[in-house]
Amino acid sequence: MDRAYLGEFEELVLLTAAVLEGTAYGVTIAAELKQRTSRTISLSGVHVALYRLEEKGFVRSELGGATAARGGRRKRLFTITAAGKRTLAEMRELRNELWDAMPNPSLS
């Protein structure tokens, strides 16, 4: 593989970060995922995934404004990068191709 490997959870986090454009940070991403997947989502798991994605260059981050709810602490806001978007598109494409190649696509 010529691009960095993405785990299933990392892919979900990356997608969610793209969905929550501009307001994506630990708590919002975790809440969104929790709501959509009805899985137990731990904040620490989300953070590790985000930092890994950043190290791989799929997201970039900056420290955003502090709010009183966080005890005056700043939050780290994540934005998907062009490389991140490309990887997501590639993965989607690959899946579509595989679906299309299936002889009997209705998996009832």
Add this chain to the structure above:
Amino acid sequence: MSSNVTPHHPTPPAWADRLLAWFCPPELREELLGDLHEQFDQQVAEFGEAKARRLYVWEVIRFCRPYFIERRMTATPRTSYEYPRPLPTNPVMIQNYLKIAWRNLIRHKTFSAINILGLVLGMASSLLILLWVQHERSIDHFHANGSRLYQVFENQQTTGNDLNTTMTTPQLMAPALVAEVPQVERSVHMTPGSRLLLTVGNQAYKEIGIYASTDLFQLFSFPLVQGNPKTALVGPASIVISETVARKLFGRTDVVGRSVRVGDNDDRQITGVVQDIPETASLKFDFVLPAAPYIRKTQPNPRWGRNGWRTFALLHPNTDVNALNAKLLNFVQRHDSTMTKFTTFLFPYQDIYLYSKFTNGQPDGGRIEYVRLFTIVAIFLLLIACINFMNLATARSAKRAREVGIRKVVGAGRSYLLSQFVGEAVLMALLSLLIAVVLVQVLLPLFNQLTEKHLVIQYGNPVYWAVLLSLALATGLIAGSYPALFLSSFQPVKVLKNTLQLTASAVIFRQGLVVFQFALSLLLIIGTLIVSQQMAYIRGKNLGINRENVIYMRVEGELAKHFEPFRQALLQAPGIQSVSSSDEDPLYIGNSTTGVEWRGKPDTDNTLFYQLPVSYDFIKTMKIGLVAGRDFSKAFPADSSNYIINEEAARRMGMRQPLGQELTNEGVPGTIVGLVKNFHLNSLRVAIEPLVIYLGPSNSTLLVRTQPGQTEQALASMERLAKQFNPAYPFAYTFADDNFERQYKSEMLVGQLTRYFAGIAIVIACLGLFGLALFMAEQRTKEIGVRKVLGASVSSIVALLSGSFLKLVLVAIGIASPIAWWVMHEWLQAFAYRIDIAWWMFALAGGLVIGIALLTVSFQSIKAALVNPVKSLRSE
């Protein structure tokens, strides 16, 4: 948010926040805590505060992931908004400390080796001692009734109004205690163990047996593997044997109901098999016979004045022993009004092994003194090793001064440095402990041989690990404390400008440590010298009875019946000079009685006379000095009721001319026909007591004096004749010499052990001195170079370098000598016959220490003095 200002705003647990802050990378702390708190607020709204707090803690715990910890260790701040300020407990700092410690260890190999070797030696010796001490302290502590078990002791007033304490009591004691004292639940009496022959078919072994009353196995926790502990000793022909004996005789342990012959014709039926007596029991036996039938047969008319049984009592729970002892004081006198000088008391059974030495009726130490002594020695050895560490670390402080300076400049506080250096010392101690444990494991078999124990390190026992770890921790803390305080006090400006000067007080402190170390070593050496001198004195002392070339053999089986023919046959045999017998080891007489009467004896007199039944030629065989009269001889048929007494007995009875006077011993009237010089009846710890010697009908111990240098022939003759007269018994003998030495076994052991440990102490101290000398020579390389250029000779430089150390050793001698004198003077008080402490012992010890110290130091001094000054001065 408005909830922020309400007084009851819920907050997550602060400790969870601290935990997170500790392990998470500092640059992420703000955003993570922020996210966590935000989620917490949401969860409070959703689930309520209590559940939110639980969830919060759980969430924080889930942050302990390898990812964060790894990231923290590698410490690459992604953003520079916060410069990390790690605590000393920070993993990154610990990593750094470990790295620096390891580099220091490797770079200065000699110093590290000296340090570790010293610590290892100190720790290994103290571990061995601790194992021994622990074993000594565990003796007799395994009985389930332990805290309620007591032994009965008797005090007897001597003519000097001193109290003499004995652990043998009349056989009437135990039954009387149970019948008359309500606080006594049970009482048991028993005889001292004696070796008797056990025979089954053609298998015959000599084993230690005791006679004991029925409740033995209910009082003491000696579990029976076969048989009923309540009834095993009820039947008159019963016997209880140990598992080992059962295996020896039958090859199996389920042997209840089988029969065994005891001695010549005493057939018994096994009623129980007892688990082997553990090593931690002071009471040892291989088989037990019921006491009651034995008493009926041998002592049908008991008297309160006749001692010979050990009596034990089990008290009801919550009995006030002091109150009971007050009541028991005149217990004997209440039964026999003539026994005015005897008092009785109970002593805790568990304490007997270590504490049962009595002076004038009061407990006065005992074996515990040796246990304490060795505990102190263990502490000494560790201290000496710790001092080495302190000394070398501070002496070498200049080498690490720069590190301290740099650390301080980049922000390390004093507490950081303190924990760094103490931590280093603890690490060294742990490393040394590891090696020491291995060393102890290797040395244990030898040590066990020496102490005649089976000590093991119980690796499965958490208490051992706790002790080992605290030992390492304590050593590390003690050894590391001063260097840490000292090093962390450096001022970075001075250190980095290279103008560090050791203060006078630091130098004095270090010298003080050397003095202390050598004083401790000296104490041990002087102690060793005096102990071995006293032992040599005991061995060489003229006891008034000659134990050289005397062989003991038990009179048993056919020998007892045909004693006189056997004696005559022995006298004809080659190598044998003289033959007699006695009923006890004449070097260690135990039987005593108050039943000696003479004309003019005051009614109040209760003098205890030692008694020794013998046969013909006793005085001649044991070479006891005869003052007047004669030995017992076949030529005088009336001798069977005649007596020989010692000078002490004559003095106590007030007889100027004892020969021909009447004397009644336990109801048997007779005439005194001999007066012998006082000889030692007993251990040299006690004075010589009055003694009555008489002809016994059958004595247990054969005494054979061999021709000097013909021991081999004599033994061969004895074996041949013993087989001929007494074929059923294996031939066994002991030398009087060996028997004698066995009495001083613990003193001999103490002597031997202190010798080894004093050796180790001086080795450790010299290791330290060697390190210091090495360092000093290194420091003064330039000075020596300049001196040589200016014309100093090698010898003057050696004298200069060695002199400073010698002074310290001399001071140590001055301090240690009076302390050693006092301690050893106290120790010698335990012996009634002892050496005087002489000045030459101190001189010898001092000379030894000076010599060794000089050798250690001069090696370095000479090496330093021989260096070509061109070399040492060029290296700028």
